[in-house]
Amino acid sequence: MSAVQAPTPVSQIIANGYRGEFGPGNQCRVTRVTLHGGLDIVRWQSTFAQAVELPLQDDSERIHFSFTHRLKGKAHCSFHDGRRHTRHAINEGAGSISFGRSREGLYHQQGEIDNITVMINPQLLAQWDVEIDPTLGSALACEHCFLDGYRSGEMSATAHLLCNAMDLSQPRSSLWLYGQSVTLVSLFLQARRNLACTCxxxxxxxxxxxxxxxxxxxxxxxxxxxxxxxxxxxxxxxxxxxxxxxxxxxxxxxxxxxxxxxxxxxxxxxxxxxxxxxxxxxxxxxxxxxxxxxxxxxxxxxxxxxxxxxxx
The missing domain is CATH 1.10.10.60 (Homeodomain-like)
Known part of the structure; x- marks a missing residue:
C-alpha cells in the first residue's frame, strides 16, 4: 500500500519561485510580491497534462481573495469544515474568499490555470474599517470560510492588470500594487453587498x-x-x-x-x-x-x- 502524501504547507507553496514535483509534462510557477503590513499578492500559473492532486495545509494565517483569470481544463478544491469535506469548483472569470487557520484540504487540477490571490492579514483588514456583512463575518470567525461565485467586469479587469504587472521585467511600484490589491478586495466586498440572500x-x-x-x-x-x-x-x-x-x-x-x-x-x-x-x-x-x-x-x-x- 502506498504511503499517504503529507499535506504541503501553503507557506511553502506561495514562496516565490515554487515549482513542486509534479512529474514530466507538468509546469508550475508561483510569483509572490510581499507588500507592507500583512499584504501579499500571489500569482499561480500551472499547466498539468495529467490530473494532479495536491494535499494542502493552510498555515498562511491570511484571508485569501482569489480570482481565476484563466482556466483551460478543470480545477477544484475541497476542505474539511469540521464535519465533512466540502468540494468547491474553480471557474474561469470567477473569484472566492477563503480563510482557515491550519485547515487541511485537497487541490485538484488538470489543464492550465492562471490565478491571482490577494492574501491579507485579518488584523489589517480590520484596520481598513471596511463594512463586513454578517454572513462574511460569521464565515471568517468560524475559520472554515470558502465563499465563491464572485464575478464582475471590474474584478476581472483588476485581476488582469495585476497578472500583467507581475509579468513585467520592470515591476510596478509597491504603491501601485498596493492600490490595485486594495481595489480587488473592495470589489469582492462590493459584490457581497450587492448579493441578495440566497438562503x-x-x-x-x-x-x-x-x-x-x-x-x-x-x-x-x-x-x-x-x-x-x-x-x-x-x-x-x-x-x-x-x-x-x-x-x-x-x-x-x-x-x-x-x-x-x-x-x-x-x-x-x-x-x-x-x-x-x-x-x-x-x-x-x-x-x-x-x-x-x-x-x-x-x-x-x-x-x-x-x-x-x-x-x-
Missing part, C-alpha cells in the same frame, strides 16, 4: 437556475430569449431574472456577456484567430461593438490585448 432559494430553484445557466451558455454566439430560457428552467420570467440576481449576482444577459468575453479572451490569448474572427464567432456582426464590449469587461482593446499576449 430564500429552495434546492429545486437552485437546480433549475443552474440548468438555465448551462442552457444560456451552451452557445456563446447567440443568447436564447428570456421566454425560451424560462421555459427551459420551468420558471416564470420574473422568478428567473430575480433568481439569477440572487444566485449569480448578475442579470441573465450579464452572466452571458461575462462568459462570452471570457471565451474571447481565451481565444485571443491562444493567438490562432484574428480579432475579427473571434468577434464573428461570438455573434458580433460589427467589430467595433465587440471591441467596446471587450474594453468594458477588461479595460483594454482586444487588438492591444492580443498583441500584449505575444501574438501578432
Amino acid at each position: 430564500r432559494l429552495s434546492p429545486l430553484d437552485r437546480q433549475r437556475l443552474l440548468r438555465a445557466r448551462e442552457y444560456l451558455l451552451a452557445d456563446l454566439g447567440k443568447a436564447p430569449s428570456l421566454p425560451a430560457l424560462a421555459r427551459e428552467a420551468g420558471m416564470s420570467q420574473p422568478k428567473l431574472t430575480r433568481g439569477f440576481r440572487q444566485l449569480f449576482a448578475n442579470s441573465v444577459y450579464g452572466v452571458f456577456q461575462q462568459a462570452r468575453m471570457a471565451q474571447a479572451r481565451s481565444r485571443l490569448m491562444e493567438g490562432e484567430a484574428s480579432v475579427m474572427r473571434v468577434a464573428s464567432d461570438l455573434g458580433y456582426a460589427n467589430a467595433s461593438h465587440f471591441a467596446t464590449a471587450f474594453r468594458k469587461q477588461f479595460g483594454i482593446n482586444p487588438s492591444s490585448f492580443k498583441a500584449g499576449a505575444g501574438h501578432d
